[in-house]
Amino acid sequence: NKFVYFFGGNKTEGKNSMKELLGGKGANLAEMANLGIPVPPGFTITTEVCVQYLKDKDYPKGLLEQVDAAIVKLEEVVGKKFGDNENPLLVSVRSGARVSMPGMMDTVLNLGLNDASVLGLAKNTENPRFAYDSYRRFLTMFGDVVLGIEHDKFEHALSEKKHALGVKLDNELGVNALKELVEQFKLIIEHETGKQFPQDARTQLLMSIDAVFQSWNNQRAITYRKLNNIPMEWGTAVNVQSMVYGNMGETSGTGVAFTRDPATGHKRFYGEYLINAQGEDVVAGIRTPRPISTLKEAMPIAFKQLEEIYIKLENHFRDMQDIEFTIEQGTLYMLQTRNGKRTAAAAIKIAADMVAEGLIDKKTAILRIEPNQIDKLLHPMIDPQATLQVVATGLPASPGAAVGKVVFTAEHAEQMAESGAKVILVRTETSPEDIGGMNAAEGILTVRGGMTSHAAVVARGMGKPCVAGCGEISIDIKKGVFSAGSCSIHEGDYISIDGSTGHVIVGKVPLITPEVSGELKTVLKWADEVRTLGVRTNADTPYDASVAREFGAEGIGLCRTEHMFFGEERIPVVREMIMAETEAARRSALVKLLPMQREDFAGIFHAMEGYPVTIRLLDPPLHEFLPNHEEALEKLMELESKDAPESEINKVKKVMERIEFLKEINPMLGFRGCRLGVVYPEIYEMQVQAIIEAACELTKEGMTIVPEIMIPLISHVKELQIVKQQVVKVASAVMADKDVKINYKIGTMIELPRAALTADKIALEADFFSFGTNDLTQTTFGFSRDDAAKFLPAYIEKSILEHDPFAVLDQSGVGELIKIGIDKGRSTKSDLKIGICGEHGGEPSSVIFGHKVGLNYVSCSPFRVPVARMAAAHAAI
Template sequence: MSEAIAFMFDAPHALSDAQRLELLGGKGKSLSDMTRAMGLPVPPGFTLGTGACRHYLRSGWSPAFDEAIETHLAQIETMLGRRFGDAVNPLLLSVRSGGAASMPGMMDTVLNVGLNADIVPGLAARSGGDEDFARDCLHRLHESFVKSVGHAPPDAPRAQLRAAIEAVFQSWNSERAKAYRRIEAIADDAGTAVNIQAMVFGNRDAMSGTGVVFSRNPSDGEPQIFGDILFQAQGEDVVSGAHQTIDIAQLPSRLPDAAAALDRCLDAIERHYRDLVDVEFTIESGKLWILQARPGKRSPEAAIRIAHDMALDPDFPLTRSEALDRVGHLLGAAARSRRIAGDESALGAGLGASPGVASGKLVTCAERAVNLVAQGEAVILARPETSPEDIEGIAAAAGLLTSRGGLASHAAVVARGWGKPAVVGWSAMQFVEGGISVEGMRIDEGAILSIDGESGEIFAGALACETHLTPEAVVMMGWRDGPADGGIGAVQSALSDDELVLLVALKGFCPRDAAIEIGRLDSDALAAKLSGLDEFLDASSPRFIKVTDSGKARGDQMVAAHRDAMGLDAARDRLAAFHILNDDFKTLVTGWQMRPSDGAPVFNNHSDPDYDAAILGRMSGLHRDTMAWLEAIEPRGPLPFFRTRLEAAFARLQAGETPYLASPKIDSYHNIWFELHEYLIRLAGMTRAEAEGRQEAG
């Protein structure tokens, strides 16, 4: 090989970020950035570039690899004053994968490379005579070597190193990695880089530990660090899910200096990448080391909130336009399912690892999950902890449930990345033949279970749910419609106080999230508005705004005032005219949701673009007629409130956002239409039953 194949972490590169990513892989690029650009405490090391992997998979091991490894290994030895394979002052290495696209847990890692029985005494002596620590490191080498390479490590350190590197190269084509790439549409020919790095030891003593932390909560976007730590442990203990981890919030009370250093590093890394980051770290005898960083897998809801919060922070280097570019494709469908609390009793609770509610048949085998989903079933995949071999089952399942592992485990990270509800660490769940057992109660495979990935609760049977748009999604929709970087004043409310009271009075209640979307408000602005309307609106519920008796009376007064100005006969004429439009709209929506097949209506799966286009084409004429009808109603009252919302929903339809026709989750044309119909019925002095009876009689 003629081109350079290995690069020290602190080596200069005359390449663009995209070129470095392709060359070094995501992990190698981040190690280069953190070492050279950010000056963070990163153990020294070097990266074998992705070209080496492609060469190996095509032609096998090259003598050029040996030369490059020796050259760069010598630089690490000089920097640290230790030697690889030395029995007195040994240097141990970690060998990790790192493709250009993040594939968490899919490829192999080998830790403590370079250790054997003859070197254990030297490692112990360098660690203050701690022979237990040195023997633990040897045991961990055997475990990771057997898992990744397939056999016990040879005694010779350099033979260990070559075997570990080859195992990482080969893991690129493992079945689990190929399955993940297929699901995530990652190219098969890119190859992985290999990062060879000096070991630091989270298992060294009581002031040591290892963890994985996100700069913000990847489930809901809350701007607080989020993750797990294990004391006296090494990295695989955290991400494998095989150990019960400790919340990162406990770190400051145990190692305050390391916690403060971690906060500083997270802030620097997040600002450098201008995004949520997922960081692996080790603390060795109280000193913090950063081992890797990458963009963090996050739920769609979290992605929107994080982009929103970063763009609104005047000190953060992300504009509103850039935030919209990042998550604009998520806004129209950024709805989270939430449980409607009833009298159901939870079977128990673990850790809510990825938000949302999921119900399905209990399955304990990934392969069976795939097969059942192919037959049209929804499943909840339950595992002690997930391994990369479970990846296709995780992708197929409606939700994920584990008995072990923490918020940074493989199961949690992958579920959030795919927007899939997950509960981890439900320690009461035991696995038995043909199902699970919970505190002596058996639950057979095939039984319906539900999980709440926000609260961490598990329920027998299906759950009633509701969906809602997040407030941040609603606010960002306002940015898209107006000057994206015009300051906070660019997000204006479309609701006057009277309109908000009327909106709630029409139904008796209104979800808070709906009021936020309709009014182009954020949660603080809505709260401020509600504080002045407490006579009319009851805002004590965290989810709903309810109308008070005074609010009902105020709504009736507004409707009556408009009726008096228009005249009762005219109001009833307007309602009769609307019924003609209403019949057309109901027919159109039904046609969108159901299509004919062999003479019978079937659910429209939107697989026929010509059929859908014909339905949407009819919508243009209906919208034009509706706007003309609304303009004819005088004197002007609250009706512009409906008109502007219908115009906004229609504009989104024209932009290709088809959920804005009839989705109940957002301020769709159908939802607005229903409210307008209710208003017109009241304007005509009728109940809905009376109006429908008069329509049938007419």
């Protein structure tokens, strides 16, 4: 078995495609060597060795022999000897997983030095200062990363020495001071570990290799992998490489650079370097590096070579590269190349530019763009340079950042906004009544509620930042203050929220508003060319519908009609309908609502002309349209204290009775959805009449209208049969009356497990299905979507769940029901059109799942439409 791969000196054994075995760094070092680019020779120990070592607590047989043989080869190529006192070969040891992984072991440089070989190095380089400087650096790094001694212990000794000698910078220390430090550092090591610093080079090397492999399982690395979905079983490789020195005087240096600007994506060489320095000096920030452009003057020959190399590398890897180099006495060496990290804006520009340059094809360009990155480009974000005082963290419920004055009621939000103030609405939770205030606010912060709570759903629909379920804060509305930790924030104080991270921040933070670039439009067009999954939007207003059209939505997948019941002139009529005690009284209230609804639908049809519009009949429990009990009680007390007329007091008492009557222990499992349609058919009748009348009107004007009427919360086919009959009856009557034929469809939401399990029967009555994955998640897990935020973080912490299932579709549970629903549905109706309209419709992994299981479309809030288009393209490639 081969465990060790050599690179450099015409003896390279690996290549770029061997990343799994050699790690990213090792594979790319080999590839550079293959390309004839100067890299200091060395060898890579494979990730397989790591996996086996961590499993067996021992090395595979033959490894040490292979390492020794590689060292001999390295000695031949470099012309120095490892552990030699006269002409020592020094090496660096670095970790290198398949993807770059901060959190694992840092680098050990200058390995191979000891009390004897440091003399040899001093003699050969004719530079004793350099030799002892290298030795003390090695002791620090070996002590810190291999022996686990706090870096500060060495740093402290170093500062004391500088202080004692009255110098500021490390490079002002003379050779004697460095010699003394070396002795001190060895004592620190002995004192901290109880053992002497190992003088033997081979022992140093083996201990470092051990440390790299073990660092795969240190806490930082584990956390990083969890956060970035990197499998635990990959393991890391170890790279052992001969040293080159950037700290050998004014003709030496070291730097890092990007082949394109990683912030903007512009095609320009970008980076920095330091003269007379080693790698960690650039990172440590002790000296200020110079911009790479000035290297042209400082070292023209090396710069020209560097230019040729970076262009060669970018052309070869066909992606923006992040490179590290060292110049040793005028000779350039490349230490690393890898695909560079970049901002969302840069990712899109680079992908589009590289297609134009003929470097990559469109599909590759699409795969280079993380769908979620697009979201960032559509919303303001906090200036990354800003320092933040985060006082609490909630759920990142709707992306983007906002700054404003704290207000505690929707009414107040509207008033303040009208007078020109920017406000953040802070509520325990929001209800449909708060819509106006939410619309007026810059952003929304709630104490309770999850990723599909009212606040989250509505904020996403509006494209406004929202932090939801922030249980760390508590509001005292009466006193006009909320507390977060030891901080009290009063109404009118400025706060900032970041709906992408869930942070609540005291004061005003600077925001950056991104521009939607031409390149974004271009790559989204390419995405549309390859995807097969349709992308619709969830929208309840003509404005939202037209925003979504701009973002490329191909219709509405969910129009929640209850959102239309809250306008100032509507809520009294809606309440009149709810308060009605007879069918006749209810109908007379509904007659008043009819023209309003007709106007709503006409506006939406207009904005979506030619595209399907799925309108869901009323879904929430009726109590949501009444004031809450406390409000009504307050009103009652106010009236009584004012000695208001009996009739007015009685009116409020009646409302309170009705509130009491409608009160449910579990409203989400209660009297809602099609259950309303079954018991009060006249509500749905009015809605259907409004839909078909609006459609007839616009059709007469020559427009193409495609209405799809959707019945919510079906669990049994008979519910659908009954409601459908009413729908057909009303629609037929309206069409006959208007003498217009509308090609409308009737479908249902699948958002209860029983519906999914009996989808074959339900499909016989439905033209289409739309999975309501918010309720389906709620009812599959039995997690209340409004309360789960209290315990879900613990579930994720304890790895019971990987993600919040209300944000990322639970493919193995809820997804299984979706598959059953699709299979059963299409078993009795093969051409059944099926979509998804829960919040998962705009979440990339859920969209990709939707493509795989054969959905026709996903539907999501307007601002997520571009994300879904890109994710759907990824799924199709």
